[in-house]
Amino acid sequence: MPFVFPVASGRIAAARRRRDTHDAGVTLILMPDLYAFTDGACSGNPGPGGWGVLLQAREGDNVLRERELSGGEAGTTNNRMELMAATEALNALTQSSRVTIVTDSNYVRDGITKWIHGWKAKGWKTAQKKPVKNAELWQALEAAAARHDVTWEWVKGHAGHPENERADALARAGMVPFKAGPGSQG
Numbered sequence: 001m002p003f004v005f006p007v008a009s010g011r012i013a014a015a016r017r018r019r020d021t022h023d024a025g026v027t028l029i030l031m032p033d034l035y036a037f038t039d040g041a042c043s044g045n046p047g048p049g050g051w052g053v054l055l056q057a058r059e060g061d062n063v064l065r066e067r068e069l070s071g072g073e074a075g076t077t078n079n080r081m082e083l084m085a086a087t088e089a090l091n092a093l094t095q096s097s098r099v100t101i102v103t104d105s106n107y108v109r110d111g112i113t114k115w116i117h118g119w120k121a122k123g124w125k126t127a128q129k130k131p132v133k134n135a136e137l138w139q140a141l142e143a144a145a146a147r148h149d150v151t152w153e154w155v156k157g158h159a160g161h162p163e164n165e166r167a168d169a170l171a172r173a174g175m176v177p178f179k180a181g182p183g184s185q186g
Contacts, residue, residue: 032057032064034099036089038108039157039167040081041175048178049076051085052170054163055092067092068166070174081171082108083137090144098149104157104164112141113152 035056042049050072057065069088072081082105089101103109116138119125124135132138155161157168 031098032059034058034093034097035102035163036086036092036099037102037163037167038082038085038089039104039164039171040078040083040085041168041171042076042078042081043175043179046075046077048072048074048175049078049081050171050174050176050178051081051088052167052172052174053085053089053092054166054170055089056163068170070170072171072174072176072178074178079105079107080134080137083134083141085167085171086112087137087141087144090141090148090150093148096147096149098151100151100153102153102155102163104155104161104168106154108141109152109154111138112145116142 035058037054037056038052040049040051050070053069055067055069056063069092071084071088082103086101086103086108090099093099118127119132119135119138122129124132126132155164157164
């Protein structure tokens with residue numbers, strides 16, 4: 001089932017930020033805050049890997065709705081799975097939304113908020129003039145993010161953050177079908 005929430009824009013977005021419920025005598029409907037907790041995992045690097053996403057719609061600390069997503073690949077890297085998790089989270093939102101992506105990957109957060117601009121300006125080359133690793137995934141993530149108003153947050157991984165731990169468990173579960181396959185090391 002799609003994860004659908006209408007866009008909060010204009011006066012509604014302003015009311016959402018202020019948490020006002022009335023504007024000129026008209027009751028405004030406040031939109032839930034959307035969060036996507038993402039993680040990637042890999043058994044060997046490269047090796048079989050998985051990605052996981054916990055999508056939540058929240059009103060304050062109250063979770064109104066959530067959805068779990070996961071998947072994986074037989075031969076991949078942890079960085080690729082981290083990128084896939086963020087991309088799949090954004091692609092799961094069927095309407096343009098304001099969403100906070102929470103990741104334990106500085107690679108993803110810094111890549112999409114800082115490094116990508118230089119890579120694009122240099123024709124997808126690094127400062128050392130080498131091709132950007134995972135360029136096709138960066139391009140897919142950028143395209144997915146362009147459809148939304150995204151805030152990127154970093155959280156320390158494996159530090160007891162409940163939603164990050166759930167995303168990690170989903171990523172590890174997404175890897176399982178690929179660990180026992182032909183040619184796997186697991």
